[in-house]
Amino acid sequence: MKKIVGIFFASAALAVASFDANAQAPTSDIPADMNALMSKYTCIACHRPNQRLVGPAYSDVAKKKYSTEEIVNLIYNPIPAHWPGYPPMAPMKQVPKEDAVKLAVWINSLDSTPAPGKKAGSSKGKGKSKSKSSKA
Ligand code: HEC
Numbered sequence: 309m310k311k312i313v314g315i316f317f318a319s320a321a322l323a324v325a326s327f328d329a330n331a332q333a334p335t336s337d338i339p340a341d342m343n344a345l346m347s348k349y350t351c352i353a354c355h356r357p358n359q360r361l362v363g364p365a366y367s368d369v370a371k372k373k374y375s376t377e378e379i380v381n382l383i384y385n386p387i388p389a390h391w392p393g394y395p396p397m398a399p400m401k402q403v404p405k406e407d408a409v410k411l412a413v414w415i416n417s418l419d420s421t422p423a424p425g426k427k428a429g430s431s432k433g434k435g436k437s438k439s440k441s442s443k444a
Contacts, residue, residue, distance in 0.1 A: 333359050342414050349403045351411070357418050364391055370419030379412035380405065 333356045335343060346352035354362035372390070374382070383403060388396035403411070 333361055339414070342411065345407050345411055349400060349407070349411075351400075354397070363394060363397055366415045367418040367420065370416050373419070374412075374416065376409060376412045376416060379415055380408045383408050383411070 335352065335356070337357050338346065338352075343352070346355065355364070355366055357366045359365050360368070369379070382390075383400050385399055386397040388394065400408075
């Protein structure tokens with residue numbers, strides 16, 4: 309009996325592993341700390357930095373030039389009308405503000421086209437709004 313159970317779990321693990329390996333969207337271009345957050349809050353199921361999945365590529369989100377604060381708000385209250393042709397994203401209210409800010413700053417950093425007036429050096433963007441202490 310024990311053996312059968314063992315085999316069952318082994319094949320279940322295998323199935324999961326091969327599913328992972330078959331995912332057409334690599335996660336190798338996600339920094340480890342962001343990968344951890346995206347996994348924890350399941351963003352990774354639908355988003356990649358440079359590839360459309362269920363949701364838009366973060367690099368495409370970055371092109372919209374939201375502020376950090378705006379992205380944080382969109383994580384909590386998505387506006388599906390921003391992305392015609394995509395299913396609506398569910399509000400991700402379980403993400404603590406601190407982590408939402410980290411994700412938002414990273415998402416914004418993925419815009420490869422430097423906008424006039426947006427200096428590459430000032431990566432903090434509108435830094436002051438960043439540390440508002442309204443913890444959700
Ligand atoms: C179940 C799939 C799914 C998950 C999980 C998910 N998203 Fe999305 N996301 C989408 C889709 C689809 C869109 C486009 C439609 C929309 O905005 O409602 C989107 C849009 C976005 C946008 C663009 C908002 C805008 O209005 O331009 C951001 C930013 C974003 N997601 C961040 C995240 C973050 C961060 C997480 C994890 C905390 C996350 N998403 C989890 C599917 C998902």
